[in-house]
Amino acid sequence: MSQHISPPPTPNRLPTLVSKERELSWKIASNLLVSFKYAWAGITYSFQTQRNFRIHVAVSAFAIGLSLLLHLRPVEISIIAITSGLVLTLELVNTAIESLVDLTVKQTYHDLAKVAKDCAAGAVLVSALVSLLVAATLLLPPLVALIMTTI
Numbered sequence: 827m828s829q830h831i832s833p834p835p836t837p838n839r840l841p842t843l844v845s846k847e848r849e850l851s852w853k854i855a856s857n858l859l860v861s862f863k864y865a866w867a868g869i870t871y872s873f874q875t876q877r878n879f880r881i882h883v884a885v886s887a888f889a890i891g892l893s894l895l896l897h898l899r900p901v902e903i904s905i906i907a908i909t910s911g912l913v914l915t916l917e918l919v920n921t922a923i924e925s926l927v928d929l930t931v932k933q934t935y936h937d938l939a940k941v942a943k944d945c946a947a948g949a950v951l952v953s954a955l956v957s958l959l960v961a962a963t964l965l966l967p968p969l970v971a972l973i974m975t976t977i
């Protein structure tokens with residue numbers, strides 16, 4: 827049996843397609859404040875259900891707190907904040923992908939479900955390792971210097 831493959835949308839069909847896609851949404855945020863409320867609900871859900879997200883929040887807060895305590899330069903604090911933010915952002919995207927995969931395949935095994943989940947988890951791991959390297963590079967020298975002066 828041949829599989830029907832739909833053609834890609836032409837540019838002039840795109841606006842119709844986009845508006846139809848939005849019609850599929852169960853609910854659409856009515857204003858900016860409501861959008862923020864839903865975004866916060868996503869962050870809260872991740873925090874409550876994902877142990878890794880809680881660990882990343884704690885480590886990020888610790889790294890930023892330490893950089894302030896050690897009087898790092900504003901650009902260094904910004905770099906630590908950006909890399910920490912990237913880890914948290916990817917953790918949220920990872921949670922979204924996990925939910926979508928579970929919604930699609932339910933409790934059945936699928937090779938592509940495994941690829942999607944493993945790659946999303948891999949993205950978090952890569953960002954966490956880079957973030958750790960950046961934090962160690964910027965925080966260790968002043969931390970060691972402080973310890974040396976106090977002993």
Ligand SMILES: Nc1ncnc2c1ncn2[C@@H]1O[C@H](COP(=O)(O)OP(=O)(O)OP(=O)(O)O)[C@@H](O)[C@H]1O
Binds near residue numbers: 932939
């Ligand atoms: N439906 C599925 N089909 C195939 N493999 C799956 C499926 N669901 C989960 N897996 C495998 O099990 C692993 C763990 O699944 P889980 O849903 O806990 O995701 P996770 O990325 O480990 O979660 P977390 O990031 O919270 O640790 C996935 O990385 C994947 O390899």
